[in-house]
Amino acid sequence: MSAFHFANLTPDLILDALASVGLYLESGLTPLNSYENRVYQFLCEDQRRYVVKFYRPERWSAQQILEEHGLTHYLSDNEVNVAPPLVLGGSTLHAHGGFLFAVWPSVGGRHLEPDNLEQLEMVGHQLGLWHSLSPAMPLSARGVYSHERFVAEPLAQLLLHSPWPRKLNPEFTELLTKLSAALLPPLTLVCPHIPLHGDCHIGNILWRDGPMLVDLDDCLMGPAVQDLWMLLSGDEAEQRMQLDALLSGYEEFCAFDLGQLRLIEPLRTARMIHHLAWLNRRWPDPAFPKAFPWFAEEEFWLNQRQQLGQQLVRLKAPPLALTPSY
Template sequence: MEYTQLTPDFIADALGSMDIYLDSGLLALNSYENRVYRFKNDELGALVVKFYRPERWCKEQIQEEHGFLTALSQAGVRVAAPMSLQGETLFEYQGRLFALWQSVGGRQFEADNLEQLEALGEQLGRLHQVGGAFPLRHRPRLTTADYLHQSYDMLKQKAQIKAGSTAREFFGVLERLITKAEPLYRPRHELTLHCDCHVGNILWRDGPLLVDFDDCRSGPAVQDIWMMLSGSRQEQLVQLDTILAGYETVRNFSQAELALIEPLRAMRMVHHMAWLAARWQDPAFPANFPWFNTDDYWLQQTRILSDQLTALDAPPLSLTSWN
């Protein structure tokens, strides 16, 4: 398995290769894709070390993410950037790639707090201002080929759905969703994004602090905004208006991108299911997602995808008509 080598002794030796030594035990932090641990070092204080999942990103792709984080931090954007030691942010020990961060704390971001939403909007505007001038050469774009078609193939190969009516209904709805969503996703402009901007990746420390850029890709600006919207259409319009009030103090937002929200939601749904299926042999996944791969789960997903088909037919959010 990907992480059987990652024993406490191995981690201590990897850190020791950088002349960083454990002065406390290792505390495992929530992370499914990578393995992340908090520890204390007498000289540097509380640190976090992340060991990257093998073969997910190549070295150049991780370094590109780190370069983007460094550029954001230097521009004053509130992000958790990796530590630089002797001019490097990515390290390797016996074939395992890892990086270090200063440990940061904070309160959970409150997505229903309009003051916090507006402050987040400003930071996203600053992030996208940097992202527009930071093209990615190694990381992939946010595309339907990846999020829909490759995810479909992964589900066909890996999803444990019993043959019969459940499988037929699920894949039938999924195929219709892909057919409908794909032509609706036509971004006119792309820039470098966080790409996984949800409440779990935001801390509040006298302002929003964005963490975990592991999924960083290029795509439309609205990708970093739509996951903050929830509730009724009216509630989403209030949230969107609040976010953009902060965002547009920094840069303009194209209202045309609001038409991409429901296709992006569909893409995330399909991609998330495929991600779980692809990682199911990792013991961390059955332990943390015990409801996945059950008959009830696939029946529920069939209903959710059917609802999303309806959402794709609805008029997109529009602040112009609301105001």
């Protein structure tokens, strides 16, 4: 695991970085909620508010970040409501003091209401427009959603470091091995891969007289349903209504392959495994033990054992459908 952390990202370095692209702080430099990167809001001398993101080294290359920026600008130019980074000095990506960084205009908004079907339909409208356009901007450097990347590699890391209590090691080894085998067939299905948001949950949607899709930090190539399933919540009947609302807006722009609904539980399970491995990989960063102290507690791992066991059962159940089965 990398021992990198952001200790060297001092206020003076941040100010110097901003000055290097012609931005001079008036006030602020308020940290925003982000663990993977470091993000700050500030008021500039021009009396406008901006957000600067310093990317975590060793995660994305400059080429991969520029692909994200290019996709964001392309979508914005074609009426998808996203927030593109500013072009400063001819580029959206800048380097200073060993860090890559980018700057955005600060945009406000409120959270999406997950049980508001009218709002979900408008989100579906934006995602359908996105998915109809994005195949023209393939993400060759970002890579593809795969079993290897989101299950096999994270699982290997977890089994190597065994972050759970030692007495649970046999159970987790058996459970994770079974999950990996169960996830291999669905996550290797041949289906079209398109440029996705990749992390499309309600926390990454701002409501500003309509939905704005923000934070493309996890964009990659993958199946369309990856940008839909995290917006579903509640019991099966509630999820069915939410899915119907999303697709009502989505299919104004492109057809959705209902066969991809069988991927929802596999994708959910892969996300759970990947998240555990992410926390384990980032544990040397001092910010993580402070923010996620429960990761080192036995109760957390007992709950994870139960939830992952439930996912093993759900993977064998019929997938969510728009019409209930009797």
